[in-house]
Amino acid sequence: MTTALAASLPRLARVFHALSDETRLGILARLTHGERCVCELTDELDAAQSRLSFHLKVLKEAGLVADRREGRWMYYTLNQDVLASAGVTLGEWPTVGRKCC
Amino acid sequence: MTTALAASLPRLARVFHALSDETRLGILARLTHGERCVCELTDELDAAQSRLSFHLKVLKEAGLVADRREGRWMYYTLNQDVLASAGVTLGEWPTVGRKCC
DNA sequence: TCAACGCATCAACAAAACTTGTTGGCCCGT
DNA sequence: ACGGGCCAACAAGTTTTGTTGATGCGTTGA
Numbered sequence: 001m002t003t004a005l006a007a008s009l010p011r012l013a014r015v016f017h018a019l020s021d022e023t024r025l026g027i028l029a030r031l032t033h034g035e036r037c038v039c040e041l042t043d044e045l046d047a048a049q050s051r052l053s054f055h056l057k058v059l060k061e062a063g064l065v066a067d068r069r070e071g072r073w074m075y076y077t078l079n080q081d082v083l084a085s086a087g088v089t090l091g092e093w094p095t096v097g098r099k100c101c
Numbered sequence: 102m103t104t105a106l107a108a109s110l111p112r113l114a115r116v117f118h119a120l121s122d123e124t125r126l127g128i129l130a131r132l133t134h135g136e137r138c139v140c141e142l143t144d145e146l147d148a149a150q151s152r153l154s155f156h157l158k159v160l161k162e163a164g165l166v167a168d169r170r171e172g173r174w175m176y177y178t179l180n181q182d183v184l185a186s187a188g189v190t191l192g193e194w195p196t197v198g199r200k201c202c
Numbered sequence: 203t204c205a206a207c208g209c210a211t212c213a214a215c216a217a218a219a220c221t222t223g224t225t226g227g228c229c230c231g232t
Numbered sequence: 233a234c235g236g237g238c239c240a241a242c243a244a245g246t247t248t249t250g251t252t253g254a255t256g257c258g259t260t261g262a
Contacts, residue, residue, distance in 0.1 A: 013123045087189055088188055151241085154239065173239075174229095
């Protein structure tokens with residue numbers, strides 16, 4: 001194995017690990033349809049806020065999402081570049097209605 | 102989220118989990134160049150046999166590899182279909198020399 | 203200024219994953 | 233039949249992950 005690949009393995013493993021949880025995949029599925037704030041995700045995914053906060057942190061540290069503050073809301077968006085660089089193409093995930101905020 | 106996606110989430114999560122470990126990525130990197138027996142992998146990856154056996158089991162249960170017995174050797178091969186169905190394309194991993202068997 | 207909201211973070215616990223050493227089954231050569 | 237090589241599976245111990253409830257900080261609106 002070349003050093004180039006060896007060097008990229010930790011990053012690859014981190015990205016795949018971020019994708020290895022159903023809750024996080026659910027989050028990403030929502031984000032494929034655009035920006036979401038945490039309160040929307042807690043509502044749509046019916047999950048506790050601290051739980052989502054934890055998973056969003058994992059996704060952020062893997063580079064899969066970016067966040068943006070607006071007033072008291074934190075908005076999260078998908079980072080397709082990192083997904084693509086890991087060779088991952090998120091499938092055709094259908095549109096999901098937004099219920100909140 | 103549609104039921105179709107919801108139903109595929111566990112399988113997707115399993116595949117990504119199988120990809121979330123450096124040792125397993127190392128194994129897959131070897132297998133992109135063709136069939137390998139466990140003894141070759143232990144040699145190339147400098148890992149204990151029981152450790153590889155464990156990781157190969159994870160990969161197998163996720164459907165990412167298939168095994169074939171030949172005499173006392175077990176040969177493992179990559180299953181690109183499952184990778185593709187998860188939207189994953191393994192990058193251009195350079196050829197690695199074989200040292201063993 | 204104060205109460206309510208949105209969110210991150212922490213502590214504590216439970217559960218799952220990984221490593222290492224060991225055991226035993228299968229297969230081969232003698 | 234017997235010894236040895238290849239491998240899966242098990243057990244025990246450690247580390248990592250995920251969940252839940254509590255706490256705290258910054259923001260907003262009254």
